[in-house]
Amino acid sequence: MEISYAKQQQVISLLNKIGHHDLAARLERCTTARQQRHYGDGWPYSCRSSACFWCRRAMVRGWWAGIRYWSEAAATLSLAIISIRSPAGLSDAARRLRRGLRDVRDRTARRFRRWRTVSFAGMTGGDHRSLVLISHLGIDRQDVLDVLNRRWPDVVLKDLAQEEPTWTMTPGEAADLGTNKLHMAGTEAQIHMAQRHTRDDRTAERVGIQRQVSAHIGLNDKL
Numbered sequence: 001m002e003i004s005y006a007k008q009q010q011v012i013s014l015l016n017k018i019g020h021h022d023l024a025a026r027l028e029r030c031t032t033a034r035q036q037r038h039y040g041d042g043w044p045y046s047c048r049s050s051a052c053f054w055c056r057r058a059m060v061r062g063w064w065a066g067i068r069y070w071s072e073a074a075a076t077l078s079l080a081i082i083s084i085r086s087p088a089g090l091s092d093a094a095r096r097l098r099r100g101l102r103d104v105r106d107r108t109a110r111r112f113r114r115w116r117t118v119s120f121a122g123m124t125g126g127d128h129r130s131l132v133l134i135s136h137l138g139i140d141r142q143d144v145l146d147v148l149n150r151r152w153p154d155v156v157l158k159d160l161a162q163e164e165p166t167w168t169m170t171p172g173e174a175a176d177l178g179t180n181k182l183h184m185a186g187t188e189a190q191i192h193m194a195q196r197h198t199r200d201d202r203t204a205e206r207v208g209i210q211r212q213v214s215a216h217i218g219l220n221d222k223l
Contacts, residue, residue, distance in 0.1 A: 030045060053174070078134045081132075084097050118144075
């Protein structure tokens with residue numbers, strides 16, 4: 001516990017240095033509530049920020065549960081594990097991956113019509129690994145791997161087992177994610193990558209599935 005408190009204080013210090021005093025105060029209140037909690041007091045105050053050591057864990061697990069719920073509707077599913085790096089940090093790396101997945105899917109769909117129904121949903125963890133669930137009905141897993149390998153040579157494609165994103169990260173990355181204004185309504189932390197469909201493929205069923213995922217994990221940044 002002492003380690004977690006120390007990491008939280010590092011994030012709070014960074015937030016104060018970059019001028020995000022309101023967020024730093026929320027994290028400070030969350031820390032104090034946990035330090036002063038006693039048996040029978042009920043659940044403590046929660047800041048619900050991805051910058052927070054404790055709240056981030058619950059948020060990541062909840063979002064991953066929502067993505068897995070979305071995956072239950074997929075007839076053919078694979079898990080892609082992609083390592084990402086960017087000098088600008090975790091948020092930028094995840095944004096680049098999301099754009100990359102969209103571009104790869106759209107470019108392939110122009111050549112092969114069946115790729116128009118391929119969709120992605122995933123999260124990037126603090127270990128800079130992205131776990132991406134891929135729905136690819138009518139497309140062999142090896143074909144999907146061949147396409148992804150051209151962009152990400154170290155990608156691993158496998159069955160979905162017990163993997164889940166890593167929620168621990170450096171204080172700097174936690175502060176950056178907590179202050180990231182590109183994510184809305186609870187999407188401050190990990191990056192959701194729901195692949196868009198072309199207009200002629202956007203069926204009512206697919207739109208319904210995407211809305212269920214958004215409601216479950218509080219994401220508004222669908223592609």
